[in-house]
Amino acid sequence: MDNRRLILLVIFSMSLVMLWDAWLKHNQPKPVAGPSVTQSATPTPTASGQVAAPAAAPNGATTAERAKAPKLTVETDTVRAQISALGGDLVRLELLKHGANNDRTKPFVLFEEGGAHSYIAQSGLIGAGLPNHKTVFALPSADKLVLKDGEQALSVRLEAPEQNGVKVAKVLTFHRGSHVIDVAYEIANGGNAAVAGHSYYQLTRDTKAAENTAGFFGGAQTYTGPAFYTDAEKYKKVDFKTIGKGEAKLPKTAPDGWVAMVQHYFVSAYAPKQGQREFFARPLDGDLVAAGLIQPLPQIAAGQKATVSVPLYAGPQEQRELSDLAPGLDLVVDYGWLTVIAAPIFWGLSWLHKLVGNWGWAIILLTVLIKLAFFPLSAASYKSMAKMKTVMPRMKRIQEQYKDDRMKMNQEMMELYKKEKVNPMGGCWPMLIQMPVFIALYWVLLGAVEMRQAPWLGWITDLSIKDPYFILPIIMGVTSLVQMKLSPSSPDPVQQKVMMFMPIFFTVMMAWFPSGLVLYWVVNNMLSIGQQWYITRMFDSGAKPANS
Template identity: 55%
Template sequence: MDTQRLILFIVFSFSVLMLWDTWQKDQHPAPVGQVAQEKAGTSQTPSPTALPADAPAKDFGGPLQSGERVKVQTDLIYAEIDTLGGDVRRLELLKHHDTQDKSKNFVLLEDDPKHLYIAQSGLIGNDLPTHKTLFSNAATQYKLAEGANEIQARLTWVGANGVKVDKIFTFRKGSYVVDVAYEINNGSGTRLEPHAYFQLVRNGQPPLGNPKFVSTYTGFAVYTEKDKFNKISFSDIDKNKASYPKQSDDGWVAMVQHYFLSAWLPANQPREYYAKKLGDDLYDAGVILPVGLIEPGSVKKVTVPLYVGPQEQDHLSKVAPGLNLVVDYGILTVISAPLFWVLAFLNKLVHNWGAAIILLTILIKLAFYPLSAKSYRSMAQMRVLGPKLQKLKEQYGDDRQRLHTAMMELYKTEKVNPLGGCLPVVVQIPVFIALYWALLNSVEMRQAPFMLWIHDLSSPDPFYILPIVMGITMIIQTKLNPTPPDPIQAKVMMVMPIAFSVFFFFFPAGLVLYWVVNNTLSIAQQWYVTHGVEQEKVAAKRHGKH
């Protein structure tokens, strides 16, 4: 096997590993503990009190209806709450721009039929209000006052039996967490024992502007301390194959998409998780909590925080245990997470994510310098042997057995290992893939400018300059490698840089920047090592003459 075949093998291996990692991220097998419990038909987690027969949380109830809109604005969020059910029907993130029109705010929740994605909640039992019940409102506009730390929007429902329910939304300064509370005043003559449900409703369409040529997850997720992070894809719900813990006394339920998420985050208490199909291309996932016994004349309150915002890794773990796991790096998380930590540290020093990517690439290159040098030295030795290998091929023609034997003798005589360039490169492949996922899944890269024409490291280069430069660096690397004796291999190696450049036209600029810098450093190192080997060969010839 010559060096060019090794390079093709490495490129193929790299592609297979990326596909495998993507497939692993999408398959989300159930945790071992959960599977064992399902097979045994038992669960160690406590169950909530049995639900009433009529559980409206399990029924969307046909087309979405509307009441009056209550608008709330803080320094980070603009929200619209519908008085019908108290649904959060629209939520804009004021510090994040729209993917396609940067003059607009990014809209995460909306009741557009083409991209339906809303947060609902309600009460179950005792004829209490659900997400289909009309509330009254005292005001239609709320705005966080300067110097204030929080603001509340209150909706009210009064039943015929004297029960009063206030649905209270609490927004805080500098926070993407909204507390959604039910305050139940039992003015009736009978005790109440309701449950509360909190759910996210979404259609199965990917977000607008979602990357087309890279794999990102859009779907539900459930986390518990015991079973950890469980994805619930729309396709699994369609096939009735969704696997996740149904009952627990901790955890959260979320809707995850590229860069952003929403999640209901109840406090530790018994709860039931559910996910189901509501209709054609419409799904929901949520959690049901027991409110407890409410005697006549008494008041009880249940509160569940709702996080609606970006997947900022520094903050998610502080919001709720395990919430940082929505930033999913797949099977290489153990490498990707530290790489992103270093990248974030470098960004704090230089205040530019593009410059941080360059510095991180240099650090990785320095870390692998000894391995890379060994690989390039092996390639350089094969390059020096190129003329001799060509002569052997001309001498033995199509007699592959004799040609192979002669090549092995030549390698032995010249003390060259034809496989010496393979292992050092293969060892680095997991790091490259891990950095790929770290850059791809970091919301911090979204719309982060670099310099000149690169205004968004998460979007493709608008003028394709970086992919073209990357193609040029690959051509230079090809010239530095030993020339393949096989004409077909030589043509493949020449076409590969062009194919990769076109492929990278659609990749985020931050990823292409990494490859450009990595290739440039590789060219410098490979030239230095190759030049050294060639000089050694010249010196050896001179020494032999004397």
């Protein structure tokens, strides 16, 4: 197989795989939209002492009860949240530093009830007289609390009705410059008997996929659903369909780990700092799923107090903040099967972004660095192509002479390659080696929230979505055509026509890719053209190219 056919095989194989994957996910059946959260799961202890996975409660909060429940608004420099008196649930969360998909002037809404999605964060206690997420708490008297200038944290204290002398307060603490909300329970046992039980923390969401934000090759390929992590079993995604069928394979009870609800660019996660925890995931009525974890409470003797607290992360998938919160939490940023390459690429992009302050220029600088790293290999490739160009007339004569004897023609070709020290595969290796880098960069641009709505220059206002005017894809097509002209043409007229069609094919295909990826390919093409022209010119003039 000559290098032209190998190039065609690589290009078409990559294209078909990506197109097929995108088509399947783009056209998969959409779940039927369910109502807002009408029923919730309350974990209950089993006879063995462990806590069973939650079952749908017949006395769960109805839509009307939830709508009537008083709500408190909390605003910091990063979020605007609504807390319901019913359970102290977080029923709405707006991310103030991230624009909505369709209107950047409005904040992105992560948690909401009964809007585009039903998605809330819940928690509660299990035990006689202890409040759960169906308990009505007393809210502070103010309708809105705002983090003031100079304050680093804002705590909201919700009081549960006293039961048998036991007083419980749910305290939500918001932090400046952070998307972490500490969820704590303060328990004061004023009764005559010791208090024992469990605390639980769950994320309840409908099974509709998050909105596609990056066109045909964008959000349709990303995962939406629960994820779990323990040190023993590592990162596990458990999709909605598996949970609905009762076939979900969750981590066992563990001394570490977290539970998350993942969607494109954003995530919510409960990540306890210490203590044993048991994980669960169950389907609920109304096309809802609850995923969470349960922890035992310390036994509280009569007259004693205790506090339990678990951090809730709810915000963008910013890898540094996620990795600082819990081990493995940064794995929710899905780079696909090329994570081993994509992770260093993102690290390099982040470092370059610190230098230039713009993700587009960071991509350009990264392209130059990658090109320099592959320069010796590319130089050898272009030298091989230049040699192929010089022997092309002789190859054509051999093909014409032995057109009726393919075995003899191949034998003569091999003799020619050996005599002239030409490697017909030499021009392919740079493309083959750079292809994983190309695909890994694609996943970085698709998965890294830092790229979301990140501008570059002029008309490119979001590097994570397609070029709105298709300018970069057209430039890419033109530069691909120039590259094709500089390369030796195949003696096969059919292959010549196919190779001339490739720039058009690439232009159409890349028109729907993230503009940041097309920018990388344009710069790479321009650098390749300059390098190829220089080496070919030196070879034709008889001079010795650099690195030869």
